[in-house]
Amino acid sequence: MMLARAAESLFWLARYMERMDNLARLIEAAQSMAGVLSETEEWRSALTAAGVDELYDTVYETVSPQSAALFLCTSPDNPSAIVSCLDLARVNARAMRGALTRDMWEAVNQGWMESRQLDASAFTAARLPETLDWVRTISTRFAGAYETTMLRNENYWFVRLGTFLERADNTARILDVKYHLLLPEESSGVGGMLDYYQWTSVLRAVSAVRAYQWVYREEVKPWNVAELLLLRPEMPRSLRASYDAITECLDRIAAMHGGQRGECHRIAGAVASQLRYGRIGDIFQSGLHEHLTEQIERAAELGDQIAAHYMR
Amino acid sequence: MRQFFDDMHGTDGDIRAAYAEIATWLAQTPPDTLNAKREEAERLFRRIGITFAVYTEGGDTERLIPFDIIPRILDADEWAFLERGLKQRVNALNLFLADVYGAREIVRAGKLTNEQIDGHPAYCVQMQGVMPPGGVYTHVAGIDLVRTGVNDFYVLEDNCRTPSGVSYMLENRSVMMRLFPELFARIGVEPVARYPQDLLRTLQSVAPLADDEPCVVVLTPGQFNSAYYEHSFLADEMGVELVEGIDLVVREKKVYMRTTGGLKRVHVIYRRIDDDFLDPMVFRADSALGAFGLMEAYRAGNVALANAPGAGIADDKAIYMHVPEMIRFYLGEEPILNNVPTWDCANDGALAYVLDHLEELVVKEARGSGGYGMLVGPHSTKKTRDAFAKKLRENPSAYVAQPTLALSTCPTFVADGTAPRHVDLRPFVLSGADSVRIVPGGLTRVALSEGSLVVNSSQGGGTKDTWVLHTRQNGAK
Numbered sequence: 163m164m165l166a167r168a169a170e171s172l173f174w175l176a177r178y179m180e181r182m183d184n185l186a187r188l189i190e191a192a193q194s195m196a197g198v199l200s201e202t203e204e205w206r207s208a209l210t211a212a213g214v215d216e217l218y219d220t221v222y223e224t225v226s227p228q229s230a231a232l233f234l235c236t237s238p239d240n241p242s243a244i245v246s247c248l249d250l251a252r253v254n255a256r257a258m259r260g261a262l263t264r265d266m267w268e269a270v271n272q273g274w275m276e277s278r279q280l281d282a283s284a285f286t287a288a289r290l291p292e293t294l295d296w297v298r299t300i301s302t303r304f305a306g307a308y309e310t311t312m313l314r315n316e317n318y319w320f321v322r323l324g325t326f327l328e329r330a331d332n333t334a335r336i337l338d339v340k341y342h343l344l345l346p347e348e349s350s351g352v353g354g355m356l357d358y359y360q361w362t363s364v365l366r367a368v369s370a371v372r373a374y375q376w377v378y379r380e381e382v383k384p385w386n387v388a389e390l391l392l393l394r395p396e397m398p399r400s401l402r403a404s405y406d407a408i409t410e411c412l413d414r415i416a417a418m419h420g421g422q423r424g425e426c427h428r429i430a431g432a433v434a435s436q437l438r439y440g441r442i443g444d445i446f447q448s449g450l451h452e453h454l455t456e457q458i459e460r461a462a463e464l465g466d467q468i469a470a471h472y473m474r
Numbered sequence: 475m476r477q478f479f480d481d482m483h484g485t486d487g488d489i490r491a492a493y494a495e496i497a498t499w500l501a502q503t504p505p506d507t508l509n510a511k512r513e514e515a516e517r518l519f520r521r522i523g524i525t526f527a528v529y530t531e532g533g534d535t536e537r538l539i540p541f542d543i544i545p546r547i548l549d550a551d552e553w554a555f556l557e558r559g560l561k562q563r564v565n566a567l568n569l570f571l572a573d574v575y576g577a578r579e580i581v582r583a584g585k586l587t588n589e590q591i592d593g594h595p596a597y598c599v600q601m602q603g604v605m606p607p608g609g610v611y612t613h614v615a616g617i618d619l620v621r622t623g624v625n626d627f628y629v630l631e632d633n634c635r636t637p638s639g640v641s642y643m644l645e646n647r648s649v650m651m652r653l654f655p656e657l658f659a660r661i662g663v664e665p666v667a668r669y670p671q672d673l674l675r676t677l678q679s680v681a682p683l684a685d686d687e688p689c690v691v692v693l694t695p696g697q698f699n700s701a702y703y704e705h706s707f708l709a710d711e712m713g714v715e716l717v718e719g720i721d722l723v724v725r726e727k728k729v730y731m732r733t734t735g736g737l738k739r740v741h742v743i744y745r746r747i748d749d750d751f752l753d754p755m756v757f758r759a760d761s762a763l764g765a766f767g768l769m770e771a772y773r774a775g776n777v778a779l780a781n782a783p784g785a786g787i788a789d790d791k792a793i794y795m796h797v798p799e800m801i802r803f804y805l806g807e808e809p810i811l812n813n814v815p816t817w818d819c820a821n822d823g824a825l826a827y828v829l830d831h832l833e834e835l836v837v838k839e840a841r842g843s844g845g846y847g848m849l850v851g852p853h854s855t856k857k858t859r860d861a862f863a864k865k866l867r868e869n870p871s872a873y874v875a876q877p878t879l880a881l882s883t884c885p886t887f888v889a890d891g892t893a894p895r896h897v898d899l900r901p902f903v904l905s906g907a908d909s910v911r912i913v914p915g916g917l918t919r920v921a922l923s924e925g926s927l928v929v930n931s932s933q934g935g936g937t938k939d940t941w942v943l944h945t946r947q948n949g950a951k
Binding site: 163164165166167168169253256257258259260261264267268271272275316320415418419422472473474 | 738
């Protein structure tokens with residue numbers, strides 16, 4: 163049993179670090195694809211996937227690569243910008259400094275200190291890739307730090323829980339934004355140059371281009387992409403893998419509380435088995451968009467129920 | 475020109491034995507190397523986030539306390555002497571507090587008056603007649619010492635409430651060991667790392683009866699407090715929870731914390747918030763930092779608070795002058811450590827003397843801390859003295875005065891090389907129901923500007939690692 167507020171801080175620390183990492187991948191994909199596809203459309207979809215498109219429109223009139231990148235990375239108008247995520251991660255880390263190992267703290271604090279040195283030039287097209295690499299270094303260092311240094315007590319399982327719930331939510335969002343590209347009916351011209359790039363852009367946003375190749379060994383096909391990101395247990399950013407991890411975390415925590423379980427355990431178990439036994443054909447049949455919308459809602463509800471059960 | 479005792483060179487300029495190795499090392503190490511090490515130390519401190527908050531400044535509120543890489547060294551005999559004196563003094567302070575809140579023998583003996591006690595701002599009426607577990611009031615005391623000669627140590631101030639700085643003592647050592655492992659291989663230095671375990675044992679020793687292992691927590695005002703780093707550091711090093719007021723609830727005079735598995739009983743609270751904020755039911759009603767009903771639980775003996783509420787009456791600067799008498803009264807011993815002669819300006823004769831000698835005295839607020847609002851006579855101008863004299867006449871009882879001590883200096887790394895700077899020493903004395911523990915050394919604070927005697931971090935002071943040498947020190951191995 164740990165302090166409820168500590169569980170909450172660790173959970174959100176991990177969520178913000180994971181969110182930052184996903185943003186970096188998303189922006190990277192937008193930038194590398196923007197040369198091939200419509201710039202505006204690519205950046206617009208990145209803003210939508212990050213859930214800040216409406217906010218963006220209140221600040222800017224048009225979508226330009228420079229303003230979109232700045233907005234996603236560092237804008238004070240955007241509370242989910244990369245730099246804001248890092249700030250919030252550090253606030254949570256500092257609030258429960260003692261619940262973190264020194265390596266974890268240093269990963270967050272070092273990243274935060276470095277972020278204070280960044281100026282606007284770090285987010286120009288020319289330097290953006292380097293800056294995004296830096297972001298991923300921080301999140302990787304953090305993940306490595308907690309995996310290698312944390313005691314396997316409740317603290318650890320709440321950090322993992324935050325990581326994977328955030329990841330499940332993010333992957334569902336990225337797929338949802340791109341879902342119209344994935345409708346099989348419209349992809350009669352499989353293998354076309356443009357389609358290839360579009361599907362590849364989805365894979366790129368979750369760093370899965372190579373993974374796709376290893377799993378399918380064929381050209382990029384929409385249902386394969388959807389299956390990889392939804393149902394494949396070996397794909398580390400898939401919903402299936404995320405929910406496998408979420409249920410493990412919740413089971414471990416329940417075991418430490420004498421087996422006591424609640425609504426959060428039920429939701430996580432239901433979603434996990436749906437992903438485990440689901441088939442991609444059926445999902446397309448009943449509507450991919452509907453499926454993903456439901457996934458995003460379930461993730462939000464699961465977050466609320468975890469808070470209700472453990473953090474009050 | 476005033477002659478100061480220098481920790482390394484004494485008064486005659488010869489290197490003292492304890493510093494022999496360090497002097498050689500300093501002479502042989504090029505300034506560039508020292509400078510690189512100093513920068514590395516600063517990077518390390520930033521990385522671990524050992525910062526303190528400065529309230530009066532805008533912008534970046536997290537700052538580092540400057541760290542000096544040249545250690546301050548005490549030999550085994552000097553430390554043995556200080557240790558005996560510290561234990562004696564803190565024992566007397568705890569007995570004094572038990573007496574103040576108990577039988578008041580000291581009043582009956584005519585050494586203090588009831589008015590001096592009851593009228594004191596740090597006197598806590600809710601503590602009258604309450605006997606804390608083990609009779610311990612000030613579990614963690616920070617005693618500020620200065621040196622003026624080879625055998626002359628003075629207690630400048632007792633800190634019996636929530637003294638801070640011990641995290642610097644520990645982090646300074648770990649940074650030094652990382653930067654200069656070869657020095658530790660050559661010079662036998664007493665370790666300080668057991669402090670958190672000592673602290674935990676001290677806290678556990680005063681726990682009320684528990685079915686299993688007593689639950690100890692550290693209570694912090696939160697991450698915006700200037701000493702937050704230390705609070706989280708100590709909780710982590712002891713392996714106990716760091717809680718805030720919102721995490722605590724009191725039910726039927728028992729204290730619990732909110733955990734992921736519901737409420738869990740708390741037995742000992744190492745609180746790093748002031749008395750006023752402990753319990754809105756008893757003290758400040760607008761405080762959200764403590765827990766409602768905490769004092770009831772405490773008075774019922776269901777939870778221990780360290781340090782005890784009201785312990786501050788023992789460290790007041792007007793009470794300070796009576797400590798030697800307390801030692802004689804409670805222990806029947808002669809004080810081992812010197813007190814600095816003190817004039818209590820509440821006393822008419824003393825006030826007249828102080829006003830006549832402002833130029834040579836240090837005048838402090840009796841209730842102040844942190845080096846704010848004090849006058850250092852020899853470093854003052856006529857204008858500041860006149861302004862201070864006016865304040866003194868208006869409210870004499872708020873001030874005490876002491877002679878300006880010739881604080882010892884210690885070689886310190888400054889912009890243009892190595893130069894002597896004034897230092898003090900704050901050892902941390904742990905009093906449990908079972909025994910008194912002190913890790914060898916403490917926190918050395920150093921006044922970084924030339925000639926300055928004010929070592930407080932809020933006034934531009936820095937810190938040094940403090941080395942106590944092993945008993946059998948025989949130079950190079």
